Amino acid sequence: MSSSTSELVRLDETLWEIPASARRDMRVPARVFADRELLEAIVGDRSLQQLENVATLPGIVEAAIAMPDIHQGYGFPVGGVAATELPDGVVSPGGVGYDINCGVRLLALPLSEAELGPRREALVHEISRSVPAGAGKQGRVHLTPAELDCVLVDGPQALLRRGIGREDDLEHTESRGRLDGADLHAVSPRARERGSDQLGTMGAGNHFVELQRVERLYDTAAAAGFGLAEGGLTVLIHSGSRGLGHQVCSDHVRTMDAAMIRYGIELPDRQLACAPASSPEGGAYLGAMAAAANFAFANRQAIAHAVRGAIERVLGSAVAAETRQVYDVAHNIAKTERHGDRELLVHRKGATRAFPGQAVFIPGSMGTASFVLAGERGALERSFGTACHGAGRALSRTAARRRITGGDLRRRLQAEGIVVRCPSGAGLAEEAPFAYKDVDRVVEVVQEAGLARRVARLVPLGVVKG
Amino acid sequence: MSAASSVATPMAGSLLVLHPCRWMHRFIEHTGEIQVELEAASEVGIFEAALEAFAELASADGDREPASHRIELATPDRALLLADWLNEFVYLAEVADFVPGTITAFELVGDQLRATVAGHRDHPRQLVKAVTLNDLELTEVDGRWHGRVVLDV
Numbered sequence: 001m002s003s004s005t006s007e008l009v010r011l012d013e014t015l016w017e018i019p020a021s022a023r024r025d026m027r028v029p030a031r032v033f034a035d036r037e038l039l040e041a042i043v044g045d046r047s048l049q050q051l052e053n054v055a056t057l058p059g060i061v062e063a064a065i066a067m068p069d070i071h072q073g074y075g076f077p078v079g080g081v082a083a084t085e086l087p088d089g090v091v092s093p094g095g096v097g098y099d100i101n102c103g104v105r106l107l108a109l110p111l112s113e114a115e116l117g118p119r120r121e122a123l124v125h126e127i128s129r130s131v132p133a134g135a136g137k138q139g140r141v142h143l144t145p146a147e148l149d150c151v152l153v154d155g156p157q158a159l160l161r162r163g164i165g166r167e168d169d170l171e172h173t174e175s176r177g178r179l180d181g182a183d184l185h186a187v188s189p190r191a192r193e194r195g196s197d198q199l200g201t202m203g204a205g206n207h208f209v210e211l212q213r214v215e216r217l218y219d220t221a222a223a224a225g226f227g228l229a230e231g232g233l234t235v236l237i238h239s240g241s242r243g244l245g246h247q248v249c250s251d252h253v254r255t256m257d258a259a260m261i262r263y264g265i266e267l268p269d270r271q272l273a274c275a276p277a278s279s280p281e282g283g284a285y286l287g288a289m290a291a292a293a294n295f296a297f298a299n300r301q302a303i304a305h306a307v308r309g310a311i312e313r314v315l316g317s318a319v320a321a322e323t324r325q326v327y328d329v330a331h332n333i334a335k336t337e338r339h340g341d342r343e344l345l346v347h348r349k350g351a352t353r354a355f356p357g358q359a360v361f362i363p364g365s366m367g368t369a370s371f372v373l374a375g376e377r378g379a380l381e382r383s384f385g386t387a388c389h390g391a392g393r394a395l396s397r398t399a400a401r402r403r404i405t406g407g408d409l410r411r412r413l414q415a416e417g418i419v420v421r422c423p424s425g426a427g428l429a430e431e432a433p434f435a436y437k438d439v440d441r442v443v444e445v446v447q448e449a450g451l452a453r454r455v456a457r458l459v460p461l462g463v464v465k466g
Numbered sequence: 467m468s469a470a471s472s473v474a475t476p477m478a479g480s481l482l483v484l485h486p487c488r489w490m491h492r493f494i495e496h497t498g499e500i501q502v503e504l505e506a507a508s509e510v511g512i513f514e515a516a517l518e519a520f521a522e523l524a525s526a527d528g529d530r531e532p533a534s535h536r537i538e539l540a541t542p543d544r545a546l547l548l549a550d551w552l553n554e555f556v557y558l559a560e561v562a563d564f565v566p567g568t569i570t571a572f573e574l575v576g577d578q579l580r581a582t583v584a585g586h587r588d589h590p591r592q593l594v595k596a597v598t599l600n601d602l603e604l605t606e607v608d609g610r611w612h613g614r615v616v617l618d619v
Contacts, residue, residue, distance in 0.1 A: 045497045072497040074600035074616050098596040098618045135524075135559070135593035194560050204593035205619055243560045246595040246618075250553060253599060254546070270599035271616075396495045397619070424591060466593075 008032075008039075008048075014449040015382070017063070018052060025268060026055040032066040033383070033449045041394050041437060045072040047079075053268045054082050059089025059276070061344065065383050067351050068445040069362075069392025069437060073097075075271030078350035079392060083384045084277070086336065086343045090265070091282045092274035093256065093289070095347035097332040098249040099203075100289055101296035102240030103174075104361045104389075105304055105328035106372065108226075109233040109311065111319055113213045113461065116233060119314055120211070121419050124462030126310035127209055127235075128421035131303050132201045133466040139200035141302050148196055153182045155294035156301035165301040166325075173328040174353060177297035179335075183287020187244070188251050191288075195244025195295060200302030202239045204424070206390075206431055207466035209307065210236045210363075211419075212370065212458040222374045222455045226326050226359055234458055235323075236363060236370060237303050239466075240332065241296035248292045252285040277345050286334070293333055300328055326372070327359035331389035339384055346384045354379040354387035354452045362446070364391050364439030366420075366431050366465070367413050370458045371443045378450025387452040391439035400435035401426060419462035428465055489515035491522075496616065499598070504613035509544070510574060512604060512613040513551055517566050517583065520555045523617075524565045526591040533564055533587045539579040545604040547579055548613055552597040559590040594619055 007022045011031070016039060018030040030051040034042055042048065047070045054064040054075075060082050070079035075094030084090050116123070132139055141164065143151065150158040156177040159165050170176045202209065212234045217223045228234070241248075256273040259281045260266070265274065275281040304325065312320035334347045354360045354375035363370040368391070379385045395403075404412075406425025409432050413420050422428040446452050489506035500523070504515040535558055539550045558564035567585035595618040603614040 047497070072499075074499055074598040074618060078498050094598075094600075098598075135590045190557060194557065205595075243595075247557075250596045257546075257599060270602060273599065393497050396497055397500070398493060398495060426591070 014445050018048065020055065023052055026052055027057070028055050028060050029063045030055045030066070031063045032070060033445055033451070034068045035441065035445050038068050038437060038441060038445060042070055047072045047077040050075070050077040051080060053272060054080055054095070056267060057082060057084060057090055057092060057272065057274060058265055059084035061085050061342070065386070067386070067388035068442045069350070069388040069390050071393045073349065075269055076347070076349040079388060080349045081351050081384060081386045082347045083339065083344040086345055087278040088276045089345060090274035091277045091285055091334060091345055092272050092347065093249050093252045093285055094271045094273065095349050096249065096289060096334050097349050098246045099240035099332055100245035100248060101293035101330045102332040103296065103300065103328060103330040104363060105237040105300045106326040106361055107235040107304060107307065108228055108324050108326050109235070109319060110322040111233050111315065112231045113233060114231070120461055123310065123314045124211055124419040124421060124464060126314050127211070127307055128464040130306040130310045131209055131464060133204070133464060134423045135204045138197045139302065140306070141199040143196060143199060145192070148192060149184055151199070151298045152184060152187060152291035152294055154178055155297040159298050159301050164305045169301060169304065169325045172325045173297060174330055177294070177301065177328065179290035179293045181287055182291035182294055183284065184291065186284040186288035187248060187291050191244050191247035191251065194247050195242055198242040198244070199299055200306055201242060201299070202303065202466040203242055204427060204466040207239045209303065209464045210460050211462040212236060212460055214456050215369065215459045216457040218454040218456065219374065226372060226455065227324050228326065228372065228456050235307050236361065236458070237300055237307065238363060239299055239303060241292040242299060244295050245292040248288045252288060255281050256285070289334060293330065297328065329353060329359065329361060337385065339380065344384065346386070348386055350389050351386045352389045353385055355385050356380065360387050360452045362388060362390060362439065362443055365433040365436035366463055367416060367418055367433045367460060368439055371439065371454060372456040372458065373443070373446065373452035374455050375452050376450050379452060382449065383451055387446050388442060391436040391442055393435060394437045395435040397430040400432045401429045403434065404429050404432050418460050420465070422465035431465065491515045491519035500617040500619050501601070502615050502617065506611045509606070509611050510572060512548060512611050513572070514569060516548060516552055516613065516615070517555070517569065520552055520594070521566050521585070523592040523594060524559055524588070524590040526589050531587040532584070533562070534570070534582060534584045535562070535564060537579070537581045537583060540577050542577045545602045548604045549597045549599060549602055549615060551579065552615060556594050556596060559594070563587045563589060565590055592619060
């Protein structure tokens with residue numbers, strides 16, 4: 001438990017604060033969106049201590065903020081948000097994480113579960129054959145070094161030129177799938193090597209492609225705007241920048257770890273290593289991060305293209321052609337944004353941008369519901385335009401494996417009618433539903449806090465796990 | 467230093483692997499990631515323990531085609547050197563499907579680490595994205611060496 005948990009002050013029904021006075025090195029308070037029950041889970045690991053550490057970053061403004069799915073990570077807690085004031089506030093690669101622009105993309109099919117009928121298993125199986133999953137793995141999009149450069153600079157736009165994806169996909173992607181300022185020189189040869197053959201691959205861990213049914217609509221107007229109908233089918237894709245992003249983060253954490261002494265920065269955790277955004281080191285990281293983020297948007301585009309291919313083979317070309325992208329949103333990223341009269345660098349580590357009206361996706365764990373929400377003004381006022389990114393882990397991977405085997409979980413999910421494809425039994429067990437917090441409760445807090453409102457609840461029909 | 471003669475068969479899911487008198491690693495509960503504690507009678511033993519921990523995470527039932535890699539690292543910060551050592555295995559697992567087995571040559575002089583590691587090509591089971599600097603440690607206390615790393619998975 002955090003040493004400062006006893007200093008938690010309840011500000012309102014869903015917001016708690018550890019005042020900046022709790023530690024001499026905190027520059028701002030640490031705030032957590034949670035109800036009492038979620039808070040009890042949150043104080044069970046070191047996530048609040050990590051949030052206090054974030055509050056020590058030079059240039060941080062207002063508060064270090066945690067979403068209700070917060071859990072212990074490294075440096076930043078997962079579910080952490082920090083805004084630093086530009087130009088001289090710091091950028092911290094650890095505040096973005098190794099999987100730069102890990103995010104989710106939702107596709108809506110022009111089909112209901114009833115119309116899918118007995119083809120469900122065939123569709124999930126075909127998706128699993130079309131999207132390489134697991135550690136390493138080669139994708140089916142082969143890039144020359146020059147083509148990789150184009151992806152790093154232009155993101156999915158570069159794939160459109162190869163017939164991968166559609167123009168309207170870009171219109172439904174955060175930042176149109178392209179962050180300005182990608183710096184090819186700041187991406188190391190090793191990062192390129194790790195990512196060069198991974199476009200269109202899912203990766204491992206908690207990444208997935210899930211076939212879902214829209215079980216319930218809460219806001220029919222917003223749902224219609226997103227192209228969602230009750231009983232309709234959706235596919236949710238969760239992946240990121242793969243080895244390329246992992247290496248970019250590793251490289252730049254090391255650079256900043258060495259540079260901090262020059263800037264007179266002392267931090268309680270080396271993983272928070274940072275430098276002024278205006279410094280050469282800060283600029284290099286932001287250029288490399290933009291390149292990795294563009295790669296991740298392109299990766300999800302390639303995966304979506306493969307999913308459309310699977311849909312075409314199982315359900316026909318008309319269904320594939322009418323499969324629309326609802327939205328694609330990042331949840332590991334740092335972005336320059338204007339909030340009020342300040343230009344800020346908003347770090348979101350396991351947290352989703354939630355600007356008013358924007359689609360926000362909160363996947364639950366395997367076998368449980370996922371939610372589509374719409375950002376609310378409250379997010380701009382209270383969390384720099386941010387909502388949470390998932391249910392949030394409650395149990396370690398080891399603890400999850402101790403409770404259930406991959407085989408038993410597979411049988412349990414299949415008994416519930418969920419088709420499962422996963423290359424690793426252990427990996428499946430680690431993502432068991434009980435290893436995560438209750439997603440309905442997490443979403444309830446997000447809505448009560450005024451960060452985003454519920455639009456639709458999606459339930460799984462089939463899952464392909466990394 | 468010569469190769470360790472007592473590299474144990476990785477025990478999937480084990481919490482503690484002991485190598486009498488030499489080194490050990492154990493995985494500590496961590497909500498989001500994997501924390502590894504290392505202990506050894508010597509500084510070099512910490513690097514051997516780290517290799518074994520990684521091998522336990524990565525080993526699968528692949529073709530086990532023998533492979534060997536030369537590793538050269540340099541940094542004056544020994545804790546960072548430990549992180550770099552493991553990061554080499556993260557990199558090799560991803561680009562060469564390499565799972566380390568034993569150290570066949572090892573030299574740690576000043577800031578320089580030079581080693582040759584034998585292992586096999588496999589389809590690494592656990593994706594380790596990176597070795598973080600969170601709680602990174604390599605220290606000596608009363609003649610015993612301790613290391614700690616948190617792996618992003």
